[in-house]
Amino acid sequence: MEALEVQRIRGTNDLVPPEDAQLRALGSALRNHFELYGYRGADTPVLETLDLFLRKSGEEIAARMYTFTHWNRTLCLRPEFTASLMRAYVNHLQDRPLPVRLHYAGATFRYEKPQRGRYRQFTEVGLECIGGQGPSADAEVLASACGALDAVGLRHYRVVVGHLGVVLELLRQLGIDEHGQALILANMETLTRRRADPTAVLTRMLSQMGVNPDLNDDAPDLDASIDNSSSPLPSLLAEFGSAGAARVAEDLLSRADLALEGGSRTPNEIVARLLAKAGRNDPTEQVRQATDFMIRLRALAGRPDEAFTRLEGLLAEYHLDCAPLREVERALTLFESYVAGTTDLTVDLSLGRGLRYYTGLVFEIYHDGANRIAESNVGRSTNGARPDGGTAMAGAGISQICGGGRYDDLVRALGGRQSVPACGFSFGLERVALALQAEGAQGFPARPVDVLVVPVTDADEPEAIGLAQQLRAAELSVEYDVRLRGVKSALRHADRQTIPFVVICGERERSESRAIVRNMRSRTEHQVERADLIALLRGGP
Amino acid sequence: MALPSKGMEEQTLDFLRSCGLRVSRTNPRQYRATIPALEGVEVLFQRANDIFSKVDEGSVDLGITGYDIVREHRREEDGTIMLLPALGYGACALVLAVPEGWIDVTGVIDIAEISAELRSHGRDLRVATKYPNLTRQFLFDHGINYFTLVESSGALEAAPALNAADVICDLVSSGVTLRENRLKRIAGGTILDSQACLIGNRAALARCADKLEITRHLLELVEAEMRSREYLSLTGNMRGDSAAEVARRVTSRADVAGLRGPTISQVYPKIGDEEGWFAATVIVRSTLLLKAVDALRRAGAGEVSATPLRYMFEQKSWSFEALRRHLNVRAEDE
Numbered sequence: 022m023e024a025l026e027v028q029r030i031r032g033t034n035d036l037v038p039p040e041d042a043q044l045r046a047l048g049s050a051l052r053n054h055f056e057l058y059g060y061r062g063a064d065t066p067v068l069e070t071l072d073l074f075l076r077k078s079g080e081e082i083a084a085r086m087y088t089f090t091h092w093n094r095t096l097c098l099r100p101e102f103t104a105s106l107m108r109a110y111v112n113h114l115q116d117r118p119l120p121v122r123l124h125y126a127g128a129t130f131r132y133e134k135p136q137r138g139r140y141r142q143f144t145e146v147g148l149e150c151i152g153g154q155g156p157s158a159d160a161e162v163l164a165s166a167c168g169a170l171d172a173v174g175l176r177h178y179r180v181v182v183g184h185l186g187v188v189l190e191l192l193r194q195l196g197i198d199e200h201g202q203a204l205i206l207a208n209m210e211t212l213t214r215r216r217a218d219p220t221a222v223l224t225r226m227l228s229q230m231g232v233n234p235d236l237n238d239d240a241p242d243l244d245a246s247i248d249n250s251s252s253p254l255p256s257l258l259a260e261f262g263s264a265g266a267a268r269v270a271e272d273l274l275s276r277a278d279l280a281l282e283g284g285s286r287t288p289n290e291i292v293a294r295l296l297a298k299a300g301r302n303d304p305t306e307q308v309r310q311a312t313d314f315m316i317r318l319r320a321l322a323g324r325p326d327e328a329f330t331r332l333e334g335l336l337a338e339y340h341l342d343c344a345p346l347r348e349v350e351r352a353l354t355l356f357e358s359y360v361a362g363t364t365d366l367t368v369d370l371s372l373g374r375g376l377r378y379y380t381g382l383v384f385e386i387y388h389d390g391a392n393r394i395a396e397s398n399v400g401r402s403t404n405g406a407r408p409d410g411g412t413a414m415a416g417a418g419i420s421q422i423c424g425g426g427r428y429d430d431l432v433r434a435l436g437g438r439q440s441v442p443a444c445g446f447s448f449g450l451e452r453v454a455l456a457l458q459a460e461g462a463q464g465f466p467a468r469p470v471d472v473l474v475v476p477v478t479d480a481d482e483p484e485a486i487g488l489a490q491q492l493r494a495a496e497l498s499v500e501y502d503v504r505l506r507g508v509k510s511a512l513r514h515a516d517r518q519t520i521p522f523v524v525i526c527g528e529r530e531r532s533e534s535r536a537i538v539r540n541m542r543s544r545t546e547h548q549v550e551r552a553d554l555i556a557l558l559r560g561g562p
Numbered sequence: 563m564a565l566p567s568k569g570m571e572e573q574t575l576d577f578l579r580s581c582g583l584r585v586s587r588t589n590p591r592q593y594r595a596t597i598p599a600l601e602g603v604e605v606l607f608q609r610a611n612d613i614f615s616k617v618d619e620g621s622v623d624l625g626i627t628g629y630d631i632v633r634e635h636r637r638e639e640d641g642t643i644m645l646l647p648a649l650g651y652g653a654c655a656l657v658l659a660v661p662e663g664w665i666d667v668t669g670v671i672d673i674a675e676i677s678a679e680l681r682s683h684g685r686d687l688r689v690a691t692k693y694p695n696l697t698r699q700f701l702f703d704h705g706i707n708y709f710t711l712v713e714s715s716g717a718l719e720a721a722p723a724l725n726a727a728d729v730i731c732d733l734v735s736s737g738v739t740l741r742e743n744r745l746k747r748i749a750g751g752t753i754l755d756s757q758a759c760l761i762g763n764r765a766a767l768a769r770c771a772d773k774l775e776i777t778r779h780l781l782e783l784v785e786a787e788m789r790s791r792e793y794l795s796l797t798g799n800m801r802g803d804s805a806a807e808v809a810r811r812v813t814s815r816a817d818v819a820g821l822r823g824p825t826i827s828q829v830y831p832k833i834g835d836e837e838g839w840f841a842a843t844v845i846v847r848s849t850l851l852l853k854a855v856d857a858l859r860r861a862g863a864g865e866v867s868a869t870p871l872r873y874m875f876e877q878k879s880w881s882f883e884a885l886r887r888h889l890n891v892r893a894e895d896e
Contacts, residue, residue: 031638075707084702200675228750229671229705274665285685285728286664286676294679295666 032133032141034451039467044144046465047173047457048126048450051146054169055124058161060148063123065105067130071095073104077378077434085131098130103378103428103445104435106149111437119152119441126450138420138452147425147447151432154442156352159382159427162444163352164359166386166423171360174462175388175453178422179365181322182353182384183372185426186345187336189380191314194341195307201230205311209373212312213319223312227305267292314339315371322369325353332370345381346370352382374426378434383426384446388456389419422452468498472558473520475502475511477527485526488536488551492524495555515541521562524554564616564625567593567607570758573651574626577758581787582873583780599783600776614761618642623766623773624780630656630733630756634693643767643888645760645781646881650788652758654735656693658700658751661722661729662744669749673729674705680728681708690714690727693753697731700753719743760784768889781882786873793871796854797843798863799829801836808840811861819857820844845871 029035036044052062071088074097087098099105102125114121126146135141148165150158163180170178188209192202204226212222261269270292321331329350336343349368356364374383425446432441457464472492476485482505489501500520502511508525515523525537536554539546542562549557565574565585575585578597585605587595595605606622613627618641629647636642660667667673677687690712691697701709712727719739721727731753734740740747760780767774802808805826812826813819820843829839842863846854855866 083707084699088698285680285688285725288663290679291664291666294676298666298672 030141032135034140034142042467043465044450044454046467047454048144048146050173050465051169051448051450051453052124052126054172055148055165057168058122058148058165060122060124060150060165063106063109063125064127065099065102065109065125067098067128068096069099069105069108071097073108073435074100077104077428077431085133087130087132100131101129102127102145102147102447103149103431106445107151107431107435107437107443110151110441111432111435114151115438120158121151122148122153123151124148138449138455140451144450145447146450146453147445149443149445151443152441153444156348156355156382158442158444159348159352160355160359162425162446163384164356166384166425166446166448167360167364169448170386170423170453173453173457173465174460175457176460177365177389178456179367179387179389180384181367181369181372181387182349182382183369184345184349184382185373185379186348186381187318187341187370188311188315188373190341190345191339192311194339195311196302197304197307197311201304201308203377204229205308205315206373206377209315209371213315213371213373219312219316223309226312227308230304230308266296270295319369319371322367322371325350325366325368328368332368349382374424378428378431379426380429381427382444384424385421386423387419388422388452388459390456390459420452420456421449422456423448470500470518470520471497472522472524473500473502473511473515473518474524474526475508476505477508477525479505481526481528481531484531488524488526488554491551492555492558495559497555497558512539512541522558524558563597563603564606564608564613564622564627566610566613566627566758568609570610570626570628570652571607574758577649577651581783583783600779602772603776614642617761617763620763620766622763624760624762624777626758626760628652628654628756629759630654630693630696630754632759632761633754633756634696641764643762643764643885645762645777645885646784647759649758649760649784650791653756654733655755656696656731656753657734657747658753659730659732659734659740659745659747662746664746667748670704670706670751672748673751677706677708686710687729688712688727689729689731690718690721691731692718693731696753700731704750719745762885764889767885774889777885778879778882781885782875782879783873785879785881786875789876790871790874792848793845793874794848794851795843795845795869795871796851796858796866797841797869798855798858798861798866799839799841800858800862800864801838802840802862803838805840808842808861812842812844812858814861815857820846845874 071083071086072095074086075083082100086100089096106123106125110121110123124147126144128142129145130142132141133139148162150162153159153162163182167178167180185206188206189202192205197205208222208226211217212219260266271288274292317335318332321328321335323331329346332346333343336346349370353366353368372383372385374385423446425444427442427444429440429442432443433439454464474485474489474492476482486501489499492499500518502514506514512523514520519541521541523539523541525539527537530536530548534551535548536551537546538549538554538557540562547557565571565578578585583597583599585595586598587605593607595607597603597605606616608616608622608625610627610631613622613625614631614635616622617625617627618635620641624645626649632642632644658670658673660673664672667676673687680687687706687709689697689701689709692714694711694713697711701707712721714721714726718727718730718732720743721730722745723743730745732740733756734747737747762777767777800808800811802811805828809824809826812824825843827841827843829841831837831839842858842861844854844858851868855868858866
């Protein structure tokens with residue numbers, strides 16, 4: 022029985038020549054550009070502990086990760102680089118003088134529905150400026166991203182710049198707890214998208230925050246009176262104080278013969294949490310205010326000159342600090358010193374990113390693919406993940422090719438000795454390649470084979486191999502005819518592979534220390550002295 | 563075709579019998595049988611858990627098993643097609659249940675908080691389950707990231723009491739077992755609603771016309787039988803001048819005038835009785851039974867009889883159409 026063909030896993034790609042060389046060359050070109058800014062290459066393992074990404078990357082990413090248990094340890098394939106590089110920084114580089122500039126490229130994995138430009142294994146190419154502080158570093162990072170795109174010849178991309186500081190300050194001002202803040206930030210993208218239904222998003226967020234939990238799946242034991250709004254516990258708590266209330270609660274429960282046990286939680290823990298929960302305020306109003314604010318922020322997005330004035334007005338209305346706005350303004354002013362002012366830029370303070378660790382300036386770069394810019398889709402993706410992570414706008418051909426920003430808390434969250442400001446970004450390499458392709462750019466040609474060396478008989482092999490090695494030493498790309506099919510079929514092979522020269526080593530050439538060179542384009546043959554061979558081949562056909 | 567032994571066996575046989583697909587075996591302890599109405603079909607009785615893998619690997623072509631089992635064991639691009647996801651029996655739900663004593667817990671959000679709280683004390687929330695894939699995805703989807711799955715095939719309900727786990731994810735039908743083990747369900751804690759379902763092996767159905775035809779036969783009968791449960795046939799006798807005039811009276815109420823309209827036939831009275839009687843027959847949704855009876859009364863019917871339908875065929879079997887489209891699309895892909 023014939024063996025069944027084994028297929029590749031859905032959402033992954035096989036790169037065959039010349040695609041592999043093209044993609045590698047594109048990656049190298051981007052990284053070479055980063056080196057002009059003093060970034061140096063770094064690499065981290067594909068395998069990490071799951072915990073690394075749960076620390077700060079955001080809860081929802083876990084559901085899209087490849088995780089598995091191997092000998093009782095929970096491991097994962099990295100869904101992005103930043104957390105890994107920061108871990109490496111904390112592990113090895115904390116004593117280095119700041120900033121530490123690192124660039125990287127490699128495979129990353131996310132379990133998402135595959136579509137054009139969105140793969141489950143994709144390549145991130147990016148950089149991190151660890152210790153880079155304030156607008157100066159932000160501007161450099163943004164400029165190096167745009168510069169790298171310019172360097173590889175991409176023209177029609179758009180940059181959207183935001184800053185999480187404004188929204189974070191508002192959330193703190195409204196007294197929304199950390200869990201709620203994280204949730205709202207995670208939903209920011211969905212909330213401010215065109216045609217989003219804010220009420221639906223609000224309801225979903227509130228239910229995720231434990232307000233009016235979804236009761237439509239009928240848990241029969243569920244007693245609606247446990248709902249905080251009708252519970253006497255908050256007033257009890259107010260009257261007796263938390264210690265008193267705990268005593269009352271415990272006493273009542275033991276009278277009701279309700280065993281406060283199960284699993285590994287102690288009765289004290291359970292009562293303490295019950296009271297803590299009862300003491301919480303209903304966050305509905307605050308969350309509503311926050312979502313309203315974000316929608317207004319979104320409406321004020323636009324070109325920097327217009328957006329800044331309008332945003333100042335809004336921040337004043339909410340009594341919010343204008344510092345984040347000043348930071349963006351300063352970063353964009355500096356940015357102009359890097360580039361010749363032709364970049365398509367939008368300022369949008371409602372720009373959220375799929376990953377939780379961002380704290381300051383954030384940005385995304387979009388490309389409109391083969392289609393013209395659809396007016397209605399000004400610069401927004403369908404979710405805020407990194408370029409790979411599912412942001413290709415279905416149908417419109419708009420894809421996010423880059424995302425990044427500032428994450429000042431990450432080093433600390435990963436166990437760093439002190440808090441270190443940092444910022445960076447990553448490109449989705451496959452998406453940049455698709456964008457270039459859509460623009461009809463030349464791309465990066467794979468290195469061609471310069472010459473095919475053919476022994477006439479197997480007796481000529483040692484001589485032919487020696488010759489091939491000499492040519493390789495002269496940096497020529499040499500194919501050697503390992504199949505020993507004879508001169509005629511070797512010539513046919515060279516023709517089909519468009520190899521410009523064939524060098525033939527036979528007995529006579531061997532004795533005369535010469536070689537026959539056939540120019541496949543002009544279909545001419547010359548007897549050439551060994552000494553002149555390299556010069557001739559370098560001259561090209 | 564594989565049918566579940568134990569657990570769902572009786573219900574499955576009843577279900578098939580009601581569809582006109584009596585399973586015939588010489589002795590109830592035998593693991594092989596036939597369905598006389600489906601020629602060429604051999605029936606194998608298997609454990610519901612094994613049926614999915616048998617169908618998936620293609621050692622049997624069709625199978626009835628639990629929807630929960632299929633969802634837990636499915637892979638992308640596997641060899642299985644879901645033919646009918648809900649056969650209307652064997653209902654249960656995969657739910658997250660916590661100890662009754664956790665009085666601070668009412669919803670899934672509480673579990674997320676507790677998992678984070680335990681983590682900050684260096685402990686992991688332990689979740690006992692026989693459904694690791696569905697459970698893991700559910701927990702991740704609900705922001706519960708710190709947990710250890712305790713895979714257990716024994717009595718899960720006892721795990722929290724034995725301190726082998728904190729919470730469990732298990733199948734529940736009535737909830738009695740949970741209560742007896744001092745566990746409770748929580749809001750938003752339903753991972754999956756499940757019932758018996760019919761699955762098939764993709765390659766077998768795509769390759770073999772005979773098997774596809776048998777599948778069509780099966781789907782037609784099952785679908786028509788399940789649809790027929792929603793309808794009743796009502797017949798009322800009433801006086802009238804003509805069939806057309808009776809029809810006008812009956813159709814004046816559109817919602818109970820039958821699917822396409824009433825069938826009116828003449829009643830030939832016993833000798834000596836008055837002439838001019840007609841029987842109006844309409845097929846109505848069972849939920850509209852009394853409304854329809856009232857409407858027939860208002861139209862002049864004295865007595866109304868209601869009969870269940872055996873089958874209710876539509877223009878075509880929609881589930882078979884879906885299957886054929888699915889197989890065609892794949893054929894074009896390849």
